[in-house]
Amino acid sequence: MAFLPMNAKEMRDRGWNEVDFVYVCGDSYVDHPSFGAAIITRVLEDCGYKTAFLAQPNWKNDDDFTQFGKPRLGFMVSAGNIDSMVAHYTVAKRKRHDDAYTAGGKNGRRPDRAVTVYCNIIRKLYPDSPIIIGGLEASLRRFAHYDYWKNEVMPSIIFDSKADLLVYGMGELQTIEIAKRLSEGYPVESLYDIRGVCYKIRTDDYVPKSVVELPSYERVKEDKRDYAIASRRELEEADAVRGKTLIQRHGKYILVQNPPMQPLDTKQLDYVYSLPYERWYPKCYESLGGVPGINEVLFSITHNRGCFGACNFCSLAFHQGRAVTVRSEKSIIEEAESFLDNPRFKGYISDVGGPTANFRLPSCEKQKKLGLCKNRRCLAPTPCPNMQVSHTEYLDILRKLRNLKGIKKVFIRSGIRFDYLIEDENDEFFRELVKYHISGQLRVAPEHCSAAVLDKMGKPHIESYKRFCKMFYDFTGKENKDQYVVPYLMSSHPGSTLSDAVELALFCKRENIHPKQVQDFYPTPGTISTSMFYTELDPYTLKEVYVPKSENEKAMQRALLQYFIPENKPLVIKALIKAGRRDLIGNDKKCLVTPMAGQTQGGYSKQNNNRNLQNQKGRGKNGKDKFAKYRRKNKKK
Structure with a gap:
C-alpha cells in the first residue's frame, strides 16, 4: 500500500x-x-x-x-x-x-x-x-x-x-x-x-443522569483543594467497567x-496491527535526513496495551488505561516474519513490549467484572495478594521469535516491571531474559530510594529493587555475562526534600550507581503527581506535600544524584550544608565529596575552622570562654 x-x-x-x-x-x-x-x-x-x-x-x-x-x-x-x-x-x-x-x-x-x-x-x-x-x-x-x-x-x-x-x-x-x-x-x-x-453543552441544555460532578473550572482555578479533589475523581472514573459519566462546569x-471506551480485545488488536503500514516515512523527508523517531521503533513489536502499575507521574493510567489487553501469539509472529522481507532488517528485533513489557494478564480475575480498584494499586506499596503473576505466555512468544529463521536477536527494551517479575515463583522467564534478551544493560525504574518519596510516586519501596538486582546478578553470573542493571532515577518529585535527595545520593554511592542522566520531575497535564506539584496536597489524603519548586533547589537535588561529577561539587557542597550533612564533605570513604580548595572537613573554610579551634581551646568544661574577660580588659587598654 x-x-x-x-x-x-x-x-x-x-x-x-x-x-x-x-x-x-x-x-x-x-x-x-x-x-x-x-x-x-x-x-x-x-x-x-x-x-x-x-x-x-x-x-x-x-x-x-x-x-x-x-x-x-x-x-x-x-x-x-x-x-x-x-x-x-x-x-x-x-x-x-x-x-x-x-x-x-x-x-x-x-x-x-x-x-x-x-x-x-x-x-x-x-x-x-x-x-x-x-x-x-x-x-x-x-x-x-x-x-x-x-x-x-x-x-x-x-x-x-x-x-x-x-x-x-x-x-x-x-x-x-x-x-x-x-x-x-x-x-x-x-x-x-x-x-x-x-x-x-450549555448549562440550560440536557445533562445526562447519574453523573459524577467535578468541582467547576472556576473553583479548581481558585481553590487548590478543589483541584486536588477533581484530579482524584477524574482518575477514579477512568475505568471502562465501572467508570461513570463526569461533568465539569465552565461558566455557561x-x-x-462519557465513560471510557472498552479497550480493544485480542481480535481487535490483531486487526489494528495487521493493517498495511509502510513502517517508514515518505520520500519527501529523505533529503532532510528522515524522521529520527522511527529509528528506535522501526523493528519493534507492541504486544500489549495498558499498565496496572499506574505510577503517579505517568499519564498512561489516564490516557491508555490500567486494563491490560494483548495481541495473539499468531499476530506477533506474523509481524516478526514480515520484517524478513524488509531490506532494512538486519535480523535484530529491537523490542517486544509495550507500556510495560512483561504484562500479558489482567491484574486479577476480579477486575474483569468489577473493574480495577478505585484507590488501590496492584503493585505499590506492596503487591496485592489477588494479583495473578505469570510470564509463561510471554516467554513462549519470545522463544518462538528467537527460533524464526533470519532472526538473530530479540531484545526487550521497553520497561520491565521488576516488582512484578520478582513475584513470579517460576524463574524461567527471568533466566531467559538475562540469557537472551539484554544488550548488556537492562533499564528498570526504581526512581528513588526514600520510602516517603516512593509512596508519593505510587512506586514500591526500594527493597523490591534490591531483591531484583540480587537475582539479576546471580543469573548473570551463572551465564558468565558482563551485564548490568541501569536504574532510572528522578529528582525533585513532589515529596522529595533535600534530605531525601541526600539519601538517594548515598544509595547511589553504596550501590555504585553513576547515572549519566537524571530526570527532573516534569509536571505534565493529567497526572496525580502534577496535581501534587500544583496544589502541594496529596489528592488521596488532602494532606500537605512538600514540593521542591525553585530552580536552585531542583538544581541541588539533581546535582546530588551526580555528586561524582567534578563540575557539580559546589552545588553538592551547598546542598549538603543546607541539609545539615556537613559530615558528608571530606576525605573519608563515607563522604560524597571532598572539600573545595580553602575548605576543611565538613565544608568549613580554613579561616573559620582555625577560629573555631582557637575558640574551643579557650573554653572550659561548662563551655564558657575563659579568656573573654582578659580580652575585653586588654581591648579597653
Whole structure:
C-alpha cells in the first residue's frame, strides 16, 4: 500500500476530487504502528474513507489548510505522539533544539499548543465543518488542568480549541463509530452517546443522569483543594467497567465526559496491527535526513496495551488505561516474519513490549467484572495478594521469535516491571531474559530510594529493587555475562526534600550507581503527581506535600544524584550544608565529596575552622570562654 496523500497533488493522483477526512498532525508523517496517527488513519482507510494526512502544516498562513478543500465529513486533529509543549520545552522551560518526531530532527515545525492553534485556523476557514480532536495532547487536557508552562489552571482544551468532539484514550473504536455516523448524515450532536468522548453543552441544555460532578473550572482555578479533589475523581472514573459519566462546569457551559471506551480485545488488536503500514516515512523527508523517531521503533513489536502499575507521574493510567489487553501469539509472529522481507532488517528485533513489557494478564480475575480498584494499586506499596503473576505466555512468544529463521536477536527494551517479575515463583522467564534478551544493560525504574518519596510516586519501596538486582546478578553470573542493571532515577518529585535527595545520593554511592542522566520531575497535564506539584496536597489524603519548586533547589537535588561529577561539587557542597550533612564533605570513604580548595572537613573554610579551634581551646568544661574577660580588659587598654 502507498502512503496516504499528503497534499492536493497526491490526492488528485489517486483520482480523488475530495477527501472524507483531513487528518491534521503536529508530527511529520510516519506510517508505523508505534505512531498513533498512523493507526487512526489506516483504520479510517480500511473502513473505506478517503483520508488525507496533513503533517505539520504551516500555521502562519492558510494555504496548507485549504489545499484539500472542505472535507466531506470533517477534520481530525492531533498534536502528534507527545504533547507539543513537552516536545518544545525542557523541564527548565528552555526551548529544545531537537525534535525526534520532525523530519530533519529540528524543533520549530509545529506551534505551541498545536491542537488549539490548528483547530482555530480550521474553525475560521470552515465554520460548519466538524472538528474532532484526539491524541495525547487532547486526551490529557480534557478537563480543567494545570499548565506548567503558563503556571496557571486552564480550561478543558475543547473550549480553547473550539472543537466539536474530543476523543480520549486510544481512539480506534470511537473513530470508527464517529466516521460511520457522519457518513450516514447524522449531525455532530448525534455522537454524544459514544463512549470515550467528551463534548460541551450549555448549562440550560440536557445533562445526562447519574453523573459524577467535578468541582467547576472556576473553583479548581481558585481553590487548590478543589483541584486536588477533581484530579482524584477524574482518575477514579477512568475505568471502562465501572467508570461513570463526569461533568465539569465552565461558566455557561458544561464539559461532559462519557465513560471510557472498552479497550480493544485480542481480535481487535490483531486487526489494528495487521493493517498495511509502510513502517517508514515518505520520500519527501529523505533529503532532510528522515524522521529520527522511527529509528528506535522501526523493528519493534507492541504486544500489549495498558499498565496496572499506574505510577503517579505517568499519564498512561489516564490516557491508555490500567486494563491490560494483548495481541495473539499468531499476530506477533506474523509481524516478526514480515520484517524478513524488509531490506532494512538486519535480523535484530529491537523490542517486544509495550507500556510495560512483561504484562500479558489482567491484574486479577476480579477486575474483569468489577473493574480495577478505585484507590488501590496492584503493585505499590506492596503487591496485592489477588494479583495473578505469570510470564509463561510471554516467554513462549519470545522463544518462538528467537527460533524464526533470519532472526538473530530479540531484545526487550521497553520497561520491565521488576516488582512484578520478582513475584513470579517460576524463574524461567527471568533466566531467559538475562540469557537472551539484554544488550548488556537492562533499564528498570526504581526512581528513588526514600520510602516517603516512593509512596508519593505510587512506586514500591526500594527493597523490591534490591531483591531484583540480587537475582539479576546471580543469573548473570551463572551465564558468565558482563551485564548490568541501569536504574532510572528522578529528582525533585513532589515529596522529595533535600534530605531525601541526600539519601538517594548515598544509595547511589553504596550501590555504585553513576547515572549519566537524571530526570527532573516534569509536571505534565493529567497526572496525580502534577496535581501534587500544583496544589502541594496529596489528592488521596488532602494532606500537605512538600514540593521542591525553585530552580536552585531542583538544581541541588539533581546535582546530588551526580555528586561524582567534578563540575557539580559546589552545588553538592551547598546542598549538603543546607541539609545539615556537613559530615558528608571530606576525605573519608563515607563522604560524597571532598572539600573545595580553602575548605576543611565538613565544608568549613580554613579561616573559620582555625577560629573555631582557637575558640574551643579557650573554653572550659561548662563551655564558657575563659579568656573573654582578659580580652575585653586588654581591648579597653
